[in-house]
Amino acid sequence: MRFMIMVKATRETEAGIWPEGKEKLFADMAKYHEDLAKAGVLLDASGLQPSSKGARIKYSGGQRTLVDGPFSETKELIAGYTLIQVKSREEAIEWAKRFPAPHGATADGEIEIRQLYELEDFGPVEAIERFRKIGIGTKK
Amino acid sequence: MRVMILIKADKSTEAGVMPDQKLLAEMGKFNEELVKAGVMLAGEGLHPSSKGARVRFSGEKRTVIDGPFAETKELIAGFWLWQVKSMDEAIQWVKRCPNPLPGESEIEIRQVFEAEDFGAEFTPELRAQEERLRAQLAAKKA
Numbered sequence: 626m627r628f629m630i631m632v633k634a635t636r637e638t639e640a641g642i643w644p645e646g647k648e649k650l651f652a653d654m655a656k657y658h659e660d661l662a663k664a665g666v667l668l669d670a671s672g673l674q675p676s677s678k679g680a681r682i683k684y685s686g687g688q689r690t691l692v693d694g695p696f697s698e699t700k701e702l703i704a705g706y707t708l709i710q711v712k713s714r715e716e717a718i719e720w721a722k723r724f725p726a727p728h729g730a731t732a733d734g735e736i737e738i739r740q741l742y743e744l745e746d747f748g749p750v751e752a753i754e755r756f757r758k759i760g761i762g763t764k765k
Numbered sequence: 766m767r768v769m770i771l772i773k774a775d776k777s778t779e780a781g782v783m784p785d786q787k788l789l790a791e792m793g794k795f796n797e798e799l800v801k802a803g804v805m806l807a808g809e810g811l812h813p814s815s816k817g818a819r820v821r822f823s824g825e826k827r828t829v830i831d832g833p834f835a836e837t838k839e840l841i842a843g844f845w846l847w848q849v850k851s852m853d854e855a856i857q858w859v860k861r862c863p864n865p866l867p868g869e870s871e872i873e874i875r876q877v878f879e880a881e882d883f884g885a886e887f888t889p890e891l892r893a894q895e896e897r898l899r900a901q902l903a904a905k906k907a
Binding site for chain 2: 627629631643647648651652655658659662667668669671672673674676678679680681682683684685686687689691696698700701703705706714717718721722724726727728731732733734735736737738739740741742746747748750751752753755756759761762
């Protein structure tokens, strides 16, 4: 099973400000991801730049509308993610509990753990084979 | 530059309603175009938040909260990772994307941090470590 661990944005991540003790946080994150890699669990991980550099496209009644960032609802935003491959939801939660406090050791934070769809979940649909061919929605 | 394309959840994705055959076919075609253009790095859908969890960090404390989560419009239902030359290119691609949900929907485009963006605290040692990890992951994918 694959899971995505998402780090929620904060006022600081949205302002592009690194937490105090940034060096330690980076070292903790590096160590944690090394542990994931050693356990054969890590698939990918990245940080996202503030939403001020982003954009949204809204779909409504066949229309597409472009809205440039920043976006005000900070707590709805994602600041980074880690993708893991594990045997169970419990294993995913155990790894998530070991995740370094994402905004510095003493700062409050929240991460969200979500299971990825595998192609089999979509049922027998012809188009699914086309997804498989280009390596989307499949285990690495 | 790399961008992450986030598809926001709605009632149907949170209820676990699967896309119909027509949408899957349109998405399949769009994905193939992304691959042909060398833009596609990854693309995935997420199960409803009812199968998910959150971990809250407060000081030394870690609290696990099981899904589902009520604020549907804050949730993500799927994502792509793309390699593009500019934000504009990413926007042009998203505008060609089939509407991902049955009704109204919203897609967010966000730029991914590269190692250069982290400054001096991202020391040569940490950078070397990151490169080792990326090489390991690439080898695993191949």
